[in-house]
Amino acid sequence: MPSDADADAVTRTANRRDLEEGIRTDFSEDLSYGTYLDLDRLLSAQHPRSDPPQHDELLFIIQHQTSELWLKLLVHELRSARSLLMADELQPALKRLARVKHIQHTLTDQWAVLATLTPSEYAQIRPWLATSSGFQSYQYRAVEFLLGNKNVDMVRVFDHDDAAHHMLDELLHEPSLYDVFLAYLSRRGYAIPQDVLDRDATQPPALHEGLVDVFAAVYAAPGEHWGVYETCEELVDIEDNFQEWRFRHLQVVTRTIGHKPGTGGSSGVDFLRRALDLTFFPELYAVRSRIP
Numbered sequence: 001m002p003s004d005a006d007a008d009a010v011t012r013t014a015n016r017r018d019l020e021e022g023i024r025t026d027f028s029e030d031l032s033y034g035t036y037l038d039l040d041r042l043l044s045a046q047h048p049r050s051d052p053p054q055h056d057e058l059l060f061i062i063q064h065q066t067s068e069l070w071l072k073l074l075v076h077e078l079r080s081a082r083s084l085l086m087a088d089e090l091q092p093a094l095k096r097l098a099r100v101k102h103i104q105h106t107l108t109d110q111w112a113v114l115a116t117l118t119p120s121e122y123a124q125i126r127p128w129l130a131t132s133s134g135f136q137s138y139q140y141r142a143v144e145f146l147l148g149n150k151n152v153d154m155v156r157v158f159d160h161d162d163a164a165h166h167m168l169d170e171l172l173h174e175p176s177l178y179d180v181f182l183a184y185l186s187r188r189g190y191a192i193p194q195d196v197l198d199r200d201a202t203q204p205p206a207l208h209e210g211l212v213d214v215f216a217a218v219y220a221a222p223g224e225h226w227g228v229y230e231t232c233e234e235l236v237d238i239e240d241n242f243q244e245w246r247f248r249h250l251q252v253v254t255r256t257i258g259h260k261p262g263t264g265g266s267s268g269v270d271f272l273r274r275a276l277d278l279t280f281f282p283e284l285y286a287v288r289s290r291i292p
């Protein structure tokens, strides 16, 4: 009688894994992985334009497309976090924000793949990109708007695309995640200044000292305001992560095109560097200087 150990050894030597009886192989009637995910469409949506074909164009396309998929999920999660906060459901909203942070890390880590593209390899595909640029990513603007970095000029970029224009115009006028957090705090009895609650949602937030006072009280006694304190720190994590993405983009752009202008018509790295001065939650940063 061969022992179990002998049988194991035979399986290992054969170096193959037999299918189990229950594993499905006939999808003439049943739902398959590819059908559920619409993989035919997804995997036939890469259309390199270079002629003669350039090996690296597929990397360039896939890096952008995967970023757009993750941005789609970010928009979905941020919208949901915003609705949950509006309904006073703080803990479920925090769960959404935890996922947001992981997606951001994935997006930032992904830069390492594109960083393998050398300046000369990029130069081979640059002519075929023509005037297209990540600057025209409406989902990236949607994330910025949801977090509060509103800018009406960005909406004009989508005059040619009704659906994108409509989405951004709606988000421009709707309260940001930060706005709904402040309204939540007000409902919970925090002394959020009225002019903060009534502020024009289409504008980016401007530092308000009265609001810093509210956060200073929270940071002075975290134990008494734990949920609020935790949410403030989650928001700072999200801004931090967003800045990391911006910085990695800037670094990859610098090593790829130096100080040449971008395909979208900007000065390139100088324009991108100025984005590092933008903040979503000014008071959550200002409060740090108040902590004794």
Ligand code: HEM
Residues within 6 Å of the ligand: 063, 064, 067, 068, 114, 117, 122, 133, 134, 135, 136, 137, 140, 249, 252, 253, 256, 257, 261, 262, 263, 264, 265, 266, 267, 268, 269, 271, 272, 275
């Ligand atoms: C070698 C690759 C890349 C280069 C050389 C590059 C270059 C640039 C430049 C120069 C700009 C400024 C606008 C312009 O004039 O075009 C820009 C903006 C932007 N790019 Fe890229 N990019 C690259 C990859 C990516 C990838 C993979 C994404 C992912 C979606 C992306 C997303 C964006 C976004 C969202 C903006 C707007 C940023 C802002 O408004 O501050 N880029 N890019």
